[in-house]
Amino acid sequence: MRAYADNDYPADHKPDWKIIAGLWPYLTEFRGRVALALSLLVLAKLATVSTPIALKYIVDYLDQNSGQDLLLWIPVLLVVAYGLLRFGSTLFNELRDAVFARVAERAMRRVSLRVFEHLHQRELGFHLDRKTGGLARDIERGTNGISFLLRFTLFNIAPTLLEILLVAGILLVVFNAGYVIAILVAVVVYVVFSIKVTEWRTKFVREANARDNQSNSRAVDSLLNYETVKYFNNERFEAQRYDSDLEEWEQARLKNRLSLATLNAGQALIIGVALIVIMAMAVTEVASGEITLGDFTMINAYLLQLFIPLNALGFVYREIRQALVNVERLFKLLGDKPAIEDAPDARELAVDKGEIRFEHLHFAYRKDRPILQDVDFTIPAGHKVAVVGASGAGKSTLARLLFRFYDVDEGAIRIDGQDIRDVTQDSLRAAIGVVPQDTVLFNDTLYRNLAYGRPDATEEEVHRAARMAHLEHFIHSLPDGYDTKVGERGLKLSGGEKQRVAIARVILKNPPLLILDEATSSLDSLSEQAILGALKEVSEHRTTLVIAHRLSTIRDADTILVMDGGRIVESGSHNELLATGGHYAHLWEQQHRGGDN
Known part of the structure; x- marks a missing residue:
């Protein structure tokens, strides 16, 4: 299984826009809320595009009746209508956000829980290779990215496009095609420019994220190993390494910001030129009497109203691209299947007597470095079997395989005749109690x-x-x-x-089965004797596998297995093994001479 890495993608990798389609399941849970929110969105846009029309009639009435007796109730009524339309636009937008809030927050909750459960399902090898700090940042950015995509894809891009179409339609009907052509050209140029430049600067966003992960991983790792840092007076060394990572992050962020400034300046230029061209057209027509002052005011209001969300659209597109980068990593994490999975027809483990059988096991963490070679033994029900040997002999690997942190390459492990690969991991692990070394x-x-x-x-x-x-x-x-x-x-x-x-x-x-993985390794001799009594009591009538370094702790084992080079080289009781004068006797003599008995 390939380890999780901070650089899974090159900096110029383009995210898949199909990721947005993957968000649909998070909307289906609240179909009614989504439909209501979209209805409120349409009402908000209708109110928005109606506002300049009310403003036009106010200006035209005042202009045409200048110096005459005014019927005040007419402009007052128009002003009230104008105010109500503006208020309605804001109100419907706020109601839309309030209605949709539950959808977005529930989506973040669902994704966070799904990632949490998935990480607990991943194999031990994944967690040994992971960088906790970087992984935490990816999860945080990914869940926030999902919320952003849900909100802004539905409620910014879609309504902005709707508003452009409505405004273009109104200008085409009320005025002439020249305004529509000018606006559409400006929109097309703006969108193409925004997409091209945003694609170019995405590599800087990725680089900044990668450097952020790197520095955060370094900080978390250093703080988790606080005591080790102190033991070797390496505070300055750790600070220098962290500052080096921060320097790379600083440079990546600087490139990101400079490229953003380029994008913003280009967008502002396009909008400025479009405003000059369209307003010049309107001024010319007012001067020639083709349109009224109210028409001029309406055109100006529409342009401001149109280019403000269009400018926001550029921002949203940039943020969506960044959110896609973040969500892509999260979905990739979710897409990586655990190396250890239940069989499709897996059943619950049924522990009757509790016999454990290791049948001709072969196993290697890496193919070029075998750990276990043809290991074959049985732990009878209710018996205690101890495994001893030099460091690296494969003792703890037996416990990991029994707990199914890994699957064997060849052979099988059976509990009461049931291959542990054919039962659910949950029922297997519920039946086994582990006292780890650390x-x-x-x-x-x-x-x-x-x-x-x-x-x-x-x-x-x-x-x-x-x-x-x-x-x-x-x-x-x-x-x-x-x-x-x-x-x-x-x-x-x-x-x-x-x-x-x-x-x-x-x-x-x-549990009915026990694994004691050097369970007394951290105890002094006095505490060890007290704990051994408790362990003896708790392991009585239970099938127990003991991984031991101190031979004095396993003298009461029913059987002692001696491992060397991934093989069982001796087997017997404490006294039997001493009598043979082999590996066990040699280990016993070494520890006895060192006072560890």
């Missing part, structure tokens, strides 16, 4: 981190799990007790305390 906690209270093992557990059940994991004395020593905040990734707790939280979670989950 426990990462949520930035929340201690109680909620404990209850994460079973969120619907009662308070008494959570407290009982804490007692069994020998955490209660520590918790009572804290000023805030169970309400103590553990900090990001649990950094306010020691390694041993975090490990006990992990054990308490598994106790609370109460």
Whole structure:
């Protein structure tokens, strides 16, 4: 599976406009609201294009009756109509936005949830390769981009085109084709110029986004590794690297802004020339008496009314292109299928006895570096099997394969005869409890981190799990007790305390199968003995796979497997393996000599 990268697309890549069609499902949930919003949009535009007509009659009445006795109620009535039309235009637009707000906000909610669920479905390899900071920025920009596309495609481009057609029709009927031709030429030149220049500057938008992702990823990564930075006095080094990324981002943003200035200046020039040409035509006709002063005022109002949204159309087109870039990355992320998926006919795992069978496994993270080679063994129901060996021998890979973070290349893993690839991942993982080597906690209270093992557990059940994991004395020593905040990734707790939280979670989950992946590696000898008692109690009558470094912790295992180079080279009980004088005996002697027994 190809890793997620910040540079999936070259800077000059053109986004697919079909992305807009992909937004249709988010509109169908509220068909009635969308229809009402479009109706209000049409009413707003009708009111808008009627306003200059009312203004024309006001000016003509005052001009034609200048110096005569005026019937004040006529211009007053016209002024009221003019004011009501302007108010109606604004009112209908605001009502349209209010009606459509639920549609746009719900779309953002739906997409955000879909992305969140999709990321949790992705395989472990994706999350090991990802850059969290850049990924978070892509999600944020993508969801905001969807809202923008929904709002402005429907309520800016479409109404602006409608207004251009209405104005062109009115000018053609009331005046002559010259005005329509001049306006259409100006619109065409404006649109073509805007599209061409916007296409040219899209590469600068992409570059700015990529540099933004890069700098944000660097900042998040550095702050997550705060302690490591301090250990090596590398604050200045980290600041220099971050500033280097910011410098690239600054340059990309500068190019983006300069290209935007070019676009804005060109658009302003086109509009200025069009206004001069059309107003010159109108002045000439007023002077010759072909049109009235009111007609001149109406033409001027229409031009201002037309070119303001047209100018906005240029802005919207630019923003839509940028939104497409952002949404494209989000949709691409959603389009990448997880490497590990349930089979179409997957069924629920049924754990009866709990026997686990590893059948002639072959596995490699990379094809040129095999990890497991013909690994074959069985963990009988209710038994504890420990796997030991040097670092890199493939011990933890067994646990990852059993939990189905990866699928085997050859062979099979069966639980009570069921191939784990034929059952749902949800039911498989619900049946397995894991105490990992490195426990990462949520930035929340201690109680909620404990209850994460079973969120619907009662308070008494959570407290009982804490007692069994020998955490209660520590918790009572804290000023805030169970309400103590553990900090990001649990950094306010020691390694041993975090490990006990992990054990308490598994106790609370109460699964039939256990994986203990060096579960006591962060504990001192005194704590280790206390935890071993709890682990022994919780693993009793459960099928347990123990990945161990300290051999002293697995002396009570029913069977000990010794791995070397991705193969099982020895198998037996603690005493049996010592008696053979092989790999296990050598490892035991090394640890015994080092005092780790």
